[in-house]
Amino acid sequence: MQHIISILVENKFGVLSRVAGLFSGRGFNIESISVGTTLDSSTSQITVVTMGDDRIIEQIIKHLNKLIDVIKVIDLSEKDYIVREAALIKIHTSRPEDRSEALRITEIFRARVVDSTPSTYTVEITGDENKIEAIINLLRPLGIKEIVRTGKIAIAREDMKQTAMQELKKVRA
């Protein structure tokens, strides 16, 4: 099963390669990995998408927790979460009818054209995997020159019950 694992790490050089090396060294699979700093610039958040049965995921999480620079590991798949990825898609649009078709599709998906030349449009899109797959499929007949995708980033949803309780408390106070 696919799991999205969110890893909070010390923001030091070499940490990403420690995390990636853990996966490669133990034969665990990485489907995508993305990283960026958090609100606190001394930490980074790594999002790894991986596959495995329960036993493998348990091992992955234990091993991640064991890395000296890892502060916190969360298997988002056990929670309610929001996942997004971004893609830049460069399409052939030499013919006017292709340009209008491209614009139409971009509109439907709430994507944006971020660059244009006489023969190409470059479209920016964010969304879940399905949405990105869908727009790629629709644009494909026009002729896609290049695609760059970020891999997934994910964040846990706020626990509704808990926030509701907090609000309630505030109101009562």
Place this chain on the structure above:
Amino acid sequence: MKMSGAEILIESLKKEGVDTVFGMPGGVVLQIFDVLYNEKNLKFILTRHEQGAAHAADGYARAKGKPGVALVTSGPGATNTVTGIANAHMDSIPLIVITGQVATRMIGNDAFQEADIVGITRPCTKYNFLVKSVDELAKTIKEAFYIASTGRPGPVLIDLPKDISGARTDFEYPEKVSMRSYNPTYYGNKWQIKQAAQAILRAKRPVIYAGGGVILSNASGELKELAELNRIPVTLTLMGLGGFPGTHPLFLGMLGMHGTYAANMSVHDADLVIAIGSRFDDRVTGKVSEFAPKAKFIHIDIDPTNIRKNIHVDIPIVGDVRNVLVELNKELKTLEENRNQLIRERDPWYSQIKEWEKGHPLSYKKSNKVIKPQYVIEKIYELSGGDAIVASDVGQHQMWVAQFFKYDRPRTSITSGGLGTMGFGLPAAIGAQFACPDKLVFNVAGDGSFQMNVQELATIAVNKLPIKIVIINNGSLGMVRQWQELFFNQHYSGSIIKDMPDYVKLAEAYSIKGLRATNPSEVEGIIKEAINTDGPVLMDFIVDPGENVFPMVPAGAANSEMIFGESAKSVKDKTAAKKEKKNSVLPA
């Protein structure tokens, strides 16, 4: 007061209580060696190869129970330590390896003698540092020692660029370490410990299977208490030897591939296996699906990744082995009343074990014509009164030492368990002798393994270390030869060592006393002579070249499917028959 990075390094090591450093100098560490020149409280031991330095530091750590330290130069000096680091990593030995590095502005430029040692050792260290500023050096050293020696211990590498050793700053050694991301679990879950105690008292056929973790956490006293209190038989892994007395009536011997019949059968038939500081290595479990098939498992380990790695565990307890055993023994004592009766109910179990022990004791065919390697080990055990540290190498002789030397105390068996590194024994013995200057230290080596770090004879000679080197000389890479004999149609490909040096003369070349025995009648005499000699002695025992290690669990088989000297013949015949059959269908 301002100090240079080199001075800070040495001062910090002293603050950590380091008294001995093993290594070799080189261009980028000259500033450090210059500080060492006038240093009185820190011995620097020049080894003849950096692998020797790393293994010596490892041997020191194993014997002393404190981190060992190696100091080497950049590039080739650093890469030469890699096997030693990987070896310590596999066996969870606390080690600090300080490698010089080219100046920071040169890093990444393929500078002379540059190697990305932090990158190279990332997968085989517990952690590693590249020091980028002299201001962080003291803190880095403090953290390195902390990481190496806490939790599941392991090697930590500090890569120290040349300009950092030269730069100056105020020196203040941190009192404490705080790392938000590193918090080992030291105390076991109370509820799980209660569960474990219940399971132990309920068990009709319990067995303890303990490993190196018992030694690392200094828990042998607690282990003994657990076993004696509840009368549970104990088997140890290779790494665990000495963690429970080898002469104790409850001791079953080692388990696994070359373990005793009684140990393997006990685990196979047990209804409860209490795994303590052991990691279910494949050399121990044999075919995993048939390892203790009837048992419930309790597993105590400080490293959660060891738990449920390849075996289903019913009661996992993460924590320091010693702390957990203290709690577990306490808990078991509160359940005093019916213990004696429960133990009595295990009588059939104990008599079954006795039968196994009687039926298949460790043995070998004695001879008065040719020296049997097992006989040599027995004699060393006997003549030393068992009161010695034995650093072994890797191969058949290693297994014979494990089988026939009865270690009664922890930190006396020094061997490369996880990585199985030939060439480990000689330098490890050096480290052990520095850690325990008053102890009798043996290095039992194969003729193959011995040659892998033979240059360290110089280190022994120069430092007048009274190490007794025992070469079990069978003229081959014996363990490889054994596998080829049993499973590869006696195709002795690459396993026969021809044109061997004269080891006695070799010893003499280093001004070390050399002795040789070719006949069983000479064995006792030269061991006695060696023990009674003040300095180092090398003993060359020309042994039966065809002797094999038994019992044996063939790779991939279940531990209950052991072969013995006799049944090995049928294995051989079978492979030979297969070969013949294959030949017979070939066209003429």
